Amino acid sequence: MHLRWLLPSSHDVVRPPPAIGKKRHSCSSTTTQASTTLTMPTNPHGTIILTGANGGLGTSIVSQITTSPSLSLSYHGIYCVRNTNSCPSLNTALTSHSTHSHSKYSLDLSDLASVRDVARDINGQVAAGVIPRIHALVLNAGFEEFTSDTHTADGFDMAFAANYLGHWLMTVLLLESMDRERGRVVWLSSWVHK
Numbered sequence: 001m002h003l004r005w006l007l008p009s010s011h012d013v014v015r016p017p018p019a020i021g022k023k024r025h026s027c028s029s030t031t032t033q034a035s036t037t038l039t040m041p042t043n044p045h046g047t048i049i050l051t052g053a054n055g056g057l058g059t060s061i062v063s064q065i066t067t068s069p070s071l072s073l074s075y076h077g078i079y080c081v082r083n084t085n086s087c088p089s090l091n092t093a094l095t096s097h098s099t100h101s102h103s104k105y106s107l108d109l110s111d112l113a114s115v116r117d118v119a120r121d122i123n124g125q126v127a128a129g130v131i132p133r134i135h136a137l138v139l140n141a142g143f144e145e146f147t148s149d150t151h152t153a154d155g156f157d158m159a160f161a162a163n164y165l166g167h168w169l170m171t172v173l174l175l176e177s178m179d180r181e182r183g184r185v186v187w188l189s190s191w192v193h194k
């Protein structure tokens, strides 16, 4: 996956590599947010939110961001995993890039209360100016089951809830924090729906 569309377009002002302000914001501690490394660039382009950040493609996306100075130094990353206490692949992708400003959230897309908690926290941080507006919301998490048929506590089919309902609710709730000119929602899907 190429993330070139996140780079400044020819119409954007191309600034010299942003100086890193060593501002450490103290964020409110919530049950959803595990850790925050905020080393915010002085002129951040925006925030990138990624679901399924501990999975195969998710980790690959994080690696592309962290190994590209024009992305890692210009964007705040919000990486959502099912359990921030167990996300070894994401941690590996982040470990060697301590200058990348980011937060990790525990998010269960099959639990609409969890989606609401995460969205509320992110909206609060954008409204307070702690993090920049959302430039990209990358809906990458995916769940499938072939031999079983489980349901959520709300009674929805688990795959429908995790892949569609949770992501749909998250998108609707985060619209207020999107960058109104450049904000994008990227939804990864699969032929499995056929």
Ligand SMILES: NC(=O)c1ccc[n+]([C@@H]2O[C@H](COP(=O)([O-])OP(=O)(O)OC[C@H]3O[C@@H](n4cnc5c(N)ncnc54)[C@H](OP(=O)(O)O)[C@@H]3O)[C@@H](O)[C@H]2O)c1
Pocket: 051, 052, 053, 054, 055, 056, 057, 058, 081, 082, 083, 107, 108, 109, 110, 111, 139, 140, 141, 142, 143, 162, 188, 189, 190, 191
């Ligand atoms: N890989 C391919 O060839 C391919 C092809 C077509 C489409 N895709 C799509 O690309 C996306 C990523 O695929 P992938 O291969 O990277 O899959 P993956 O390695 O299985 O990663 C999927 C991620 O989604 C997370 N997830 C599952 N259920 C969740 C839930 N209820 N709440 C929050 N997170 C949840 C998983 O978290 P846990 O780690 O906690 O389980 C996992 O990290 C998927 O949407 C998939 O449909 C992939």
